[in-house]
Amino acid sequence: MVSREPLLLAQNNPLGLEERKKSTRHIARDRGAAQRTRLERTFSSYIHRQNAPVPLSIHVFKYSEASVQEFDVSTAGELRAHVAQFLDQHRNEGSQVIWVDFRGTVQEKMLTELSEIFTIHPVALSAISVNQRVKTHVFQNHQLYITRALIPPSEEEADVDQGEDGSIDFEQVAIFTGKNYLLTFQQRFTEFLEPVRQRIRFGFGPLRKMGPDYLAYSIIDTLMDGYYGVMEEYSDRLSMLEMDILHRPHRKQLVSINEIKRDLRFISQIVWPQRHALKVLIRGDSEFVTERCRPFYRDAFETSVELSGILDGYRDFSSTLMHAYLSALSQKTNDIMKLLTLVSAIFVPLTFIAGVYGMNFDNMPELHFQDGYFVCVTAMLLTAAGMLFYFFYRGWLWEDFVHECRKKWMKLEDRTKRQRFMT
Numbered sequence: 001m002v003s004r005e006p007l008l009l010a011q012n013n014p015l016g017l018e019e020r021k022k023s024t025r026h027i028a029r030d031r032g033a034a035q036r037t038r039l040e041r042t043f044s045s046y047i048h049r050q051n052a053p054v055p056l057s058i059h060v061f062k063y064s065e066a067s068v069q070e071f072d073v074s075t076a077g078e079l080r081a082h083v084a085q086f087l088d089q090h091r092n093e094g095s096q097v098i099w100v101d102f103r104g105t106v107q108e109k110m111l112t113e114l115s116e117i118f119t120i121h122p123v124a125l126s127a128i129s130v131n132q133r134v135k136t137h138v139f140q141n142h143q144l145y146i147t148r149a150l151i152p153p154s155e156e157e158a159d160v161d162q163g164e165d166g167s168i169d170f171e172q173v174a175i176f177t178g179k180n181y182l183l184t185f186q187q188r189f190t191e192f193l194e195p196v197r198q199r200i201r202f203g204f205g206p207l208r209k210m211g212p213d214y215l216a217y218s219i220i221d222t223l224m225d226g227y228y229g230v231m232e233e234y235s236d237r238l239s240m241l242e243m244d245i246l247h248r249p250h251r252k253q254l255v256s257i258n259e260i261k262r263d264l265r266f267i268s269q270i271v272w273p274q275r276h277a278l279k280v281l282i283r284g285d286s287e288f289v290t291e292r293c294r295p296f297y298r299d300a301f302e303t304s305v306e307l308s309g310i311l312d313g314y315r316d317f318s319s320t321l322m323h324a325y326l327s328a329l330s331q332k333t334n335d336i337m338k339l340l341t342l343v344s345a346i347f348v349p350l351t352f353i354a355g356v357y358g359m360n361f362d363n364m365p366e367l368h369f370q371d372g373y374f375v376c377v378t379a380m381l382l383t384a385a386g387m388l389f390y391f392f393y394r395g396w397l398w399e400d401f402v403h404e405c406r407k408k409w410m411k412l413e414d415r416t417k418r419q420r421f422m423t
Helices: 005-012 014-042 044-051 076-090 108-118 122-126 156-161 191-202 212-247 251-282 294-356 372-394 399-422
Strands: 057-063 068-073 097-103 135-138 143-151 169-177 181-186
Touching: 057 076, 057 191, 068 076, 068 191, 076 097, 076 108, 076 181, 097 212, 108 122, 108 181, 135 251, 143 212, 143 251, 169 212, 181 212, 191 212, 212 251, 212 294, 251 294, 294 372
Parallel strands: 097 181
Antiparallel strands: 057 068, 057 097, 135 143, 143 169, 169 181
């Protein structure tokens, strides 16, 4: 039953009630500050990259089933000339595709040029320079798909961007899909899209035979395939932690488990919205995904579902490791307490003997015995040795050694019984 005495005291004492209100506000403010600190630490590397402009490089692919052109442009006017010429010649031809890949910080002047060339909605352009969740937006002249590429913590370039906490890094990728063009925006250059570029250069697969919707699918699928490599690293880390915990639990392992759980939670916040974003394209809500290409997006949706299942398994595994760590730590504490108890039990009879013969009574014949000291010490040693042997025999001391000895003894007995039976 909850006591109402503090409440009554607070009501009778307005000053105490005011202090309680201030304390409650301080607690709420501290919790909010802690939550903001965690969020800032999670996105610290991305916010740093957004605030620090990266030199822009523009890479262009023009391709069809029969030919491919690849080149770089440096100015907005040069890009306008190439794109305008291409759109005038192949505006309604889905077999001719132009892919413009922007790597770095896109300035406002360039965004204005792109809005005029591709008739991109201003709301869609604003999503390029701001951190966005994974989503799909369908506009009148194009569709926007925002996803993220995961960068494993083990990569050398991620060691600088992760910060001190070593959390996983990511790169936002914005994909604009039109009738015969595709635009990609990423703050820094990554090698995740290199397989797509190689397939365009050498004509591997149906990529050059399809339209920009298949190119968008190829990019999404390639980025999602990169998630498997990241999660395999977390699987290896969890397996190593499991062996370390079973061998020797340590407080650092608890910190590592919490870091992995945090990173897995962060990855799930990327993977789960992928399902909804892809479902929009599968349902046929976008005219920029043809019926011919829709089964490929359905395959990407199934991949996102599989990734979600793997993530759930890893998160359950990390929770299991947490319980295993606590159990191993409890077992270690029990072993220490058992050892101390055994030591105390050994010294109980020794303390009794020393206490009896340490009394200063005159009528104690043993005190005047010539060899009484040696007899007393011998009795104490024999008592301690007898207790050690008893503890060893019961398996309370050196359990592993006793277990191995009993196994060898049982094997020896079985061998002896077989020999007797054969004879």
